[in-house]
Amino acid sequence: MFIGEKIGFWFKNARPVSLPQSLLPAAVALGLAASQRPAEFSLFWGLLAVLGVALAHLSLNLFDDYFDYSKLKSDYRRKLAAKGQQARTSKCPYLLNGSATQSELLLACLAFGAAACLCGLPILLVRGSVILWPVVLCLFLGFFYSAPPLRLSYHGLGEIIIGIIFGPLLMLGVYLSACGSLDFVIWPLAVSMGLLVCNIAYVHSLLDIAPDKYAGKSSLPEILPTPDAKRWGSFIFTFGAFGIMEILTIVQVFPPAWLLTLLALPLAAAAYASVKVWLRAPHQPFPRLWWFGPMANWPAICAQKLDWFMVRWYLARNLMVWFSLCSLAACWLDYLF
Secondary structure, eight states: OOHHHHHHHHHHHTOGGGTHHHHHHHHHHHHHHHHHOTTTOOHHHHHHHHHHHHHHHHHHHHHHHHHHHHHSOTTHHHHHHHTTOOOOOOSSHHHHTTSSOHHHHHHHHHHHHHHHHHHHHHHHHHHOGGGHHHHHHHHHHHHTTTSTTTOGGGBTOHHHHHHHIIIIIHHHHHHHHHHSSOOTTHHHHHHHHHHHHHHHHHHHHHHTHHHHHHTTOBOHHHHSOSHHHHHHHHHHHHHHHHHHHHHHHHTTSSOGGGGGGGGGHHHHHHHHHHHHHHHHOTTSOOOOOGGGOOOTTHHHHHHTTOHHHHHHHHHHHHHHHHHHHHHHHHHHHHHHO
């Protein structure tokens, strides 16, 4: 393989479909920094931080594959599906079909991570050590998400950690990179975005309870003892961001433009309804509607009989996307007026 083909191969296997989980919170942090602190704002350093975030995200996705595959070969999903369990069968296909070795996977993890560090080094030199604390925490939580000895995602902490990384830590890091210091308003917005990213992971884990249990992994939905508890977990992650932002808008911490985020409520209602249907009757279809937003490769997903999983995952992701776009519009209006 030529170098360009290798990069493309590993980029594809690093699950770029998940990049909105990092790029959109990072973009919202940039938008808020530009609207709140235009005098100190640097687009160059902010964009360099966003690039570093994306590369680190891809690296951590591959590390997750590496450590999961090291613990229990990922073909256990196929075995579960063959027994009639609802289980996705696409984890680490490039290792299972021999397209790459585990050693090559480790090198790809390190290469993406090194590229992220190259983005972060000049920001560190310009902004100083203040940028280190969110970066170090992100790297620690992201690496030990699935790496031994901690394997945090195996003990019911995975979904919360994803929310913390891609909400507060990521957004504070990008804001610091762009401005050099923090403003109070970034905190509630970062928590709101973290809840919506956490919701994506929560829905994923809820639908993956059987495979995760087989792999010895205790996810947050698996720990919650009853269907009602699981439903309330979904409710908090789905609607919590709206509660935070709208209350803070009413008390005038945020300007009225932030009421635009209410435009995402229909998607939130659909995402929550899809989870309720699955908890009540896992095999009951939940049809895709046009206003749910883009769902790539849908015909192929249906052909593989993964629509039961992907319609819910896409709904959770599209909810976060739409909330982010509304937030960016609010930042722009706040800057103008």
